[in-house]
Structure formats: C-alpha cells, structure tokens
Amino acid sequence: MNPFTYARAEQAEDALKLAEAQGARFLGGGTNLVDLMRETIERPQSLVDVTGLSAAIEETSAGGLRIGAAARNSAVAEHRLVRTLYPVLSRALLAGASGQIRNMATLGGNIMQRTRCAYFYDDDGSRCNKRTPGQGCDAAEGFNRYHAILGASPSCVATHASDMCVALAVLDAVIHLRSPRGERTVPFVDFHRLPGETPQVETVLEPGELILTVELPANPIAKRSTYRKVRDRSSYAFALVSVAAALELDGGKVKDVRLALGGVAHKPWRALRAEEALRGREATPENFRAAAGAELIDAKPLRYNAFKIELAARTITAVLQELAEEAQ
C-alpha cells in the first residue's frame, strides 16, 4: 500500500475542500478501495473519509426515498421502507458479499466499486487497459468466464461487480452529486459507462465530485420487484448473471416492466429493449423469453462465457414469470 494522508469529513463541504488536494479519493467502508490499495492497483495520495456524511434514509416529499451515500449496505437492506416499497434493492443487497461486508460497505462505495476481472487484479503479472491505459487486455483471449457479453469493447471485457447497482438501475434511481462547481443529478443508468476505448473511466463522476445521495422515485411498480443472482456457490460469490425486475400487470397483460442485468456488462445493464418488447404484451413465459432474446440479440460471447447468454435468458424468463405469478 502506498503512503497516504487521511482526513475525515463530517460535512460535504469539508469533504470537497479536503479532496481538492491532488490525488485524493473519497473513502467509504473501504471494502473495495482498501483491498485495491493493498494490491497497489489504487494508489491515492490522500483519502477523505466520507463515512461521517449523511447516511439518512428518508422519504422525499414526492413519496420516494432518499438515501445518504454513507448509508451502510445492511442499513439500506434492513430499512422497513426499502423492504416494502423497493424489495428488489433489499434482495440485491442481501445477495451481495457477506454480513460483515454489508455492515461496512456504503451506498456510495458500492456504486464506485471496481471490477473483479482477474487480469485487472493481477497488478504486475497481466496487461489491463483499465489499470494501465493502452497496455492491452489479457482477459479478452484469456480466462473470461466471468466477463461481459454485452457492451464490451476490444479494450475491455470486464463486468461490473455490484448487485446493488443492478437494483438501482431497475428502480430509475437518480444520483445526486456535488463538486466545488455545484450540485447536479445524474440518472443512475447513465452514471456508469461502457468501456469503449477508455475503460479506465468507469463513471461520469468528475474529479473531486462526490456522491451525496441516491434518490428512488415513487413508483408503485417497485413494490412488485425482485432480484435473482446466479453464482458458482450458494453464497458469498460474485454473480455470473443476475436479474433485477419489477412488473405490473393489467389483466393478463404487462402494463409496465423494469428489467436490468448484472454480471453481463461493464455497467449494470438496463434491459430497455426487453422492456419495450413486453409492454402491452401478454404476460406469458414465451413472451418473457422472447423479450430476453430481444435484449440479448447483440450479445457477443467470449471463449468461456457463451453460457451466460442462455443463462441470462432463462433467468430473465424465470424472474418475470415469478413476478407475474405473484401478481395474478
């Protein structure tokens, strides 16, 4: 781990001021950043601890929910309103990591967590464009069973590792950001980037910009939502494929639907094509499967991950079917 200076902020203003120092990074629970610093993949010269900032979970005037970036994963998962109004978020959080890590990790930190690509983690032994831009990607032709089938580029085939973010993508969440230049909001689905030729730039966050809160808009559809994670062991493993979905029926027809995929792309993958294909259609397994197919039509398998296409299609179908059965 490189040496660094440490400062703790109690207010957002302080955090931003402290972070103006060159190379500063905001530190949440540390569950990802400390690990990456220990691997010397991250080498910040200074850390600004933002766990003292808002961790509040409160209703908005519009009937939604606002969650402070410092809220612990476990606190969000456990919150009564999250459990009842946005069950997909609770489910996704509870499917991630372990009880101990959920007690440490923050909302903001989880959003900022980086890929688990083995070649990214292999600091000195493998090439990685994300770690060292322009170096090349050893994952593309390497061990890529865990890697992306959607939206990848020749520069990077890594996936986003978060479960929580897949739920936020499906909930139409909005991120509130603040920088010395002021505040702005970004739709959650636009926050993370596809790799393109600059896989090292993973989000639209600007240098020194801080995640303040995440807002979940009021939406009745979210009440009927869930999350399903498919992995290599029963617990405490990253997703091969995960599906977050919300469904509202009108009679036997899909009135509205939200669908997002995890483990398949460089960002939480909102499945807009599938949603489009489903609205107004009969809620049948055949239609669910067809919608999954529409979403996955551009999927490009790598050497070891072709199974993810079928797995994603099956899981989407099953999750939507489960929600449809609940609704009927």
Next chain:
Amino acid sequence: MSLKSAAMKLMQKAIEHAPDSMMPGGKPDPLITRKHGIVGAPVTRIDGPLKVKGAAPFAAEFEAEGLLYTAVAFSTIAKGRITSLDTSAAEKAPGVRLVMTHKNAPKLKPTPMFNTQPKAAGPSDLPIMQDDSIHWNGEPIAVVLADTQEQADYAKSLISATYKEEPAVIDFDAAMKNAHEPKTILGEPPTINEGDAEAALSAAPNLVDKTYTTPRHNHNPIELHGVTLFWEDGELYVHDSSQTVAQSAWTLAEVFGLDEKKVHIWSPYVGGGFGSKTLWQHHVLAAAASKMADRPVRLVLSREGVYRTVGGRTTTQQRVAIGADADGRFQSLIHTGVAAMTEHNDCPEQFTFPARHLYATKSFLIGQKVADMDMLANTFMRAPGESIGTFALESAIDELAEQIGIDPIELRARNEPESDPTTGKQFSSRNLIKAYRDGAERFGWNSRSAKPAARRDGEWLVGMGCATGTYPYYRMPGGKARLTVSKDGFVTAEFAAHEMGMGTATTQTQVVAERMGVAQQCVQINYGSSDLAGVFLAGGSSQSASIGASIHAAHTALVEQLIKLAGSKSPLHGLDADDVESRDGGLHTKKDPSHGESYAAILRRAGKDELSVEESAPPPMELQHWSMHSFSAIFAEVGVNTITCETRVRRLLGSFDCGRILNPKTATSQFRGGMIMGIGLALMEETIWDSRKGRIMNPSLAEYHVPVHMDVPEIDVMWTDIPDPHTPLGARGIGEIGITGVGAAIANAIYNACGKRIRELPITLDKLM
C-alpha cells in the same frame, strides 16, 4: 537390475511370504479387545478452550525483540532469466532493512527433495534465489525486510524486474504429447497389467470407455503459511506452521550446512494444512534473510503468495475403460492417464491407486504418466490421487451399471475381490460391502429411481448417487516416542508429531491413557517440535498409526524397565512384559488383575522421581505383507436447478470402514471435513491456469471457491468400527478418506437428477446448460 534393487526385490518377496506373526501387527494389539475404555470414547478436544478463546498461538503470533516483517516479490514469467532487477527505490524506502535478491543472497544448498532421503522435505530440487534463472511464474525474486508490514509491502511494490523469456511448457495439452512414465509412483510401478485388457475390453458385451479431466486445486488452509524465526549462537529457531517438523528441520539444516540438531522447529498449532504445510521456499528465504540482517524475522505469505509459492494438486486427464460380461463381472479394467508435474519434483498424483485394489477383474491395464511442465512444483493435497482417481473410476462404474441395467451397489458387490486384485495379497481387513449395505439403508437408497430426471421438487431436479472411496493404510518409518511416568502417577508422552485440527492431541491423550492404564487427566502429551523424538508425517493418513506404534513400542520398553526397577519385593518380580498389563495406574498380571503394583509405588520404592524411555516403532513391514486399505461408501443427494443449472448438495452420507474409531467426536469432524472438501472438488474448486503465461489467475479466496456454510448440508457419517487386526489399536487413518469418492458420488447424483454426465471437474452450471 542393480544389485541393490535386486536385493530390495528379494527382501520384499521375503516380507510378502513371511508368516503373519513375524510382521508388526502380526500379533494383534491387546488394546484392540479392550472395550469400554477411553479409546473409542467421544472425548471433547483438549485444546478446545484455547482455540475458542483465540489464545492458541500460531506461528505468526510469536513476538521477538527487533522483529522484522517481510514481503516477497514474485516473477511474472514462467521461464527465462532476470535481465534487470531494480531494488534501489525499495532499499531507500522508509523502514527497509534489507532487500535480498539472487545478487546478494547467501549461498544456499538446494533443498533435498521429498522422498529422496528419509527426512528430506524439499518441495523440489531447484536452487533458491541463487541465480537469475526463473523456473515458474510466481517464483520469488526478492525479499524485503522492514520494521513494519506496511513498510515491507510498500517497498516490495517499488521493485521492478525485466526478463528474457525462454520457451516454456505451460500448456497441459502440449505437455501431454511428451508424457512419460516416471520411475515409480510413490514406490509402486507406474504401470501394471495382466492379460490383454484392451482385447478383453473390445470383446466385452458391456463396456464404458471414457475420458475424465480434473483441474488444479489449492489447499487453502485458512491460516496463511508463515514463520517467525531467529538465529542464536549459530542455531536456527523457527515458529512454523508445519506438518513435517522433523523433516523440515533436517532439510533446513542441509540447506544451511548445519547439524540437524541446530535447527529447531516448533509448531504446536497449525491452522490447517491438508498437505500444504510442508517445507517451501519461504522457510529458506526467511531464514537466509534473518541471517543476513541479523534480526528475527516474521514472514507471512500473502494469500496470493501462497498460490505463487506453495504448490497444490495437479491437473490430470484420465481414461477409465471397463468391460463386463452380461452379469456385470469385469473382464477388463483399464485406468490410465497423465498428470502434470515438473522435472524438479516427484509428486505424480497417484490417481490410478484405487483401481489397483478395488475390483476383481480378469484382466487389467493400470498405469499413469507425467507430463513435465514449467510450473510451481505440485504437491500432495488431501488424498492425492485417490480423491480424483475415484472421481474417474467411480463415475465409470456408475455409467457401466446404468448400461447393464443393474444397481450400482450391486455391480460393485459382484466385483468385490477376495484378495487384492493386482498384488494377490490378503486384505488386512475389508468390509466395503457392509459399509455399502449399512449406508444404503440409512440413506434410503432404495427410494432412488434408476431412471434419470425422474424426481422433481419445484424448480429442482433431484437425484441420488453413490461411489466408493478408498485410501491406503500407511505407517511411516521413523516413528519414535518418549514415555515418562512420574512418582505421582502422571504420564508424559512426547513425539515430534502434529496437530492441525485432526484431533491428534486429544486422541493420542486417549491412546496414551489407555496404553498406560491411567486416567486421561493424568496424561500430558508434547508434540509439534522437531526437538522431540521421532519423525512423523502429518500426511498420508499415517500419523495416528505411526504414533500408535511408537507409543506401543515405548510402552513395552517402559514396562520392562518398570519390572526391573520394581525389584524382588514387588509382586511383579520375575515376570515378563508379556505377562503384565497396564491398568489402574500401574502394572498388573494378566492372569490376576488384583496382583500388581502402581507406577507410583514402584518409583517411590526405587527412590526415583520418574522413569523415562524412548523407543522406536518397528519398520512398517506390514504394509508389504498385507493389502491394507480403508474404504467408504459415499451417498449423495443433489438438486440441479432446471433454470440455472446450479447444483446444491441436499444430503450427504459417508459410511466408512476404517478399522476402529479412536474418538467418534473428532473422527466425525475429520470425515465431514474431508467430505466437504469433496463437495468443493465436485462442484466449485479450480485453480485457474492461464496457459499463455503459465500463471495462476485466481490466487484469492474470493475467486477460488471453497464451500461456504450455505453449500454444506448436515452430513451424516457412520462406520463399521470393525478393528483391523494388524494395526495399532485396530485403527486405520481417517484424514484423507473423507474426500475420496465424494466427487463421483455427487457427479453420479447429478446424472441421476438431470441425465447429464459430466466428466470434467468441477461440475459448474455452465457444463450442465
């Protein structure tokens, strides 16, 4: 044939044909028939309180004045030469006391390789940091010593190296093209055959002929490999995490050119080993760096460091072919294949061993080769060979049973041999079919549908499978124990053995108490130090037998001396050791138990505080005289998800035939622990190997999946408890057998659940899609 090997062959023949009574174990251990004693009781672990308090001191937890912390840098190529190694920034970094590389490392002899000499423990015969050559991807290239761990780690990250790469054999498929027979497989011939097995196979009305592959595995004990060590007056003191204290001490002495008495290894607590806590380069590097810096050193490998420098189980490709007549009787049994190895070690992963002893067959061809690769020396991991060999063999049995249309247990029963099918020796004790019948009854095997995909539970297809597990009985040469009895009636037993969680400290306390005829509370055992008597290996499931025989020998010697010491006034006067037995805190005549004297009385009369003897166990000739093996019948019930193809083990039962069980409580844990590692082997464990660079790509407990709580159902274990008449206490080792057979039982259950036969481990969901 050389004169020496001819003589050895002759000796072997003589042992095989000698009368039973001349063998160790030829006369059954009298304790076998002693019932209701402390041996066999479910005694709670004596080291339990320390461990649950976190107060048991492990190797990296010893303090020393001026202790330095260590970080190790590793190569990133598989083969070639270091062309530059820039350590200047590291040397200038805060707190750094030493950067050791091949340029300044002291001259060190290579470690004598395991199996080449009685106490050799070297993982390979490669030089350690002596020149610029690189032999595997991950070889240590620099060692940093600093005042704190943080400083050492940071300084290590400042080291940069460049290399000139040389062509390396790092692809197993390519390496297999040059596969060759090693001289021996752990002393056994690489290939044995009888009749024309290929012809018999072709002619058989029923046959299977399949290829099975198994990946690399890593042991992953939760305690990281590490040492705290120091030099004092030219002697080396090492707090280690070791399953080979005496061998490691001797080997380190060879490396540093010392008398072996000048190396002291202490390792009373070991945080799991499973075959990995032997001697590796980090021991030598830490000792060398400590010598250079003249400071005590703690070296704890990072988890990545363990993967880079501590070998694991190697990868194999195996062929199993069985030809059977219409009734299922084997006409031909073929088990062949290749394991990856290096030119610098001797660990051929004996996956053909089960086939040598399990089934009667008219003809057989059993042989294995190794493919040399440029990689970290592979090593023994829980049931080396048998774990993955039974996966292939017992999967094939299941395939054959289905083809013939008989129950797989019945097929095994029909081919149960009278005597060892390849050596012709008598089994010392074999009750495999009883284990099957008992297990099948408890498991409810008869409710299994022979037809796959016949049982559904919601999203899950449910199936059952079974398989045979087996592991040889080993007792290693070199066993020796010291027994001391004091005038207050307390007994101390000392031997250089190990407690890695197997329960050794507890069961051997029971054994000594029983042997000496004293209460458990009166027994103290000392172990885990190379300064103690004997050479023991906490491996090959041999340790309990080796200790048992050593204590037996020491006890006999002690009794002889006690009788002598008792003198003419004693009721024991004039008796032979054979005439008396230890009970009730003393010696009593066998004919009349009331006739005897306590140890305390004997010592007090003689005016002695204590009497102490050290005695060696006889050489383990019984291994060449009988066919000695443990057996198990493993039953698994799994669910395979119809949507995601995830597999979950729902029930697991192990029915064991391992001789007498010394402590049912700790034995249950041993069996379950092995079986859980078997769940890992079956469903998730794989060390990912990038064959472009010969590099392990998941050197991490996050990406190398071992079973977690959620993967493990309640595991039922049972045993025949039939003593082996030819082993100390009638027991055979139980450390390894738990994992054997589990891979196949689960694979067979998966087939029964969903109709898909997977012959490639691990059986991850993508293979079932």
Next chain:
Amino acid sequence: MRFLINGQPVEVDVDMRTSLLDLLRDHLNLHGSKKGCNQGACGACTVLADGERILSCLALAVQYQGREITTIEGIAEDGQMHPLQRAFIEHDGFQCGYCTPGQICSAIGMAAEAKRGMPSHMTRDLGAEFITLDRHEVRERMSGNICRCGAYNGIVNAISEVFVEAE
C-alpha cells in the same frame, strides 16, 4: 491514534496504512483475530464494532477510532467463557481452530442482526417482523466465514443451541 478495544482505551502510534486487524495483531498483542486472506474473503478477522460484525482486515484502523471494538479476547462474560465458546467446544465446531474466533464473533453479531429483524438472502418474506433462525438462515448468514477444515455442521449446531433453542 486512540481506540477503545474490549472496553479498554488504548493510544498507539501507527502507520496510517495499518488495518484494524494488523493494529490488533501486530501492535496490541491481540492475536485472537486471525488473518486468513487479508482481502475480505474468509471472515477469519471478524470483530465487532459497536456490536456489529465487520472484517478488520478491510478496515483501516484510523477509521475506527472512537468505535467500540470487541474481539474474541473481549467476549467472555465475567471471566467465564461466552456460552457460544462453550457450545463450540461441545459441538466440535472447529478443527484447527484458526477460523474459530472469527466464526464466534460473526455469530454473535449475526444473532443480534436476526434478533432485530434483519432479513437475509434466505428470508422469504421481507416484510416479516421477526426472523426465525432455522438452519438455512444460520448457514446463509454465516457464509462469510469460511472453515476449510469443514466444521460447518458443528458450528451451526453450536449457534443453534445458543441463539435459537435458548430463545
């Protein structure tokens, strides 16, 4: 830096990079918390911070000043072993004993979570007020603590006896 460890205030001068785990092990002579991976993947380093279970290997010590840290050395009650420690011995909930302190600290934190109604991945009804800690729930909630010796059955038995059957 100032810490509160097992009820004792301590002041110690350490490198900013020091993890809570290394602080305990290398600087405070509290070796009960174990290092198994140093990467948040095994749970052996689990301690309680204000009663909540965390991984001390991923925690920078500096972040935990002012928090009440409880390690395995601090869970005894009135000098007596915690009932869970006794149950681990009775049910043979360990072999080598290396993951054990982490398992025990984790279980204590886990039981408190369940008691206050925290759901888990295994909880069917997210709206439920109370959690019944059946074996599935215990196994899921304890899955962040790896035991390579495979003492899982004994661990679950011990936890069930102390935290489930006692209720």
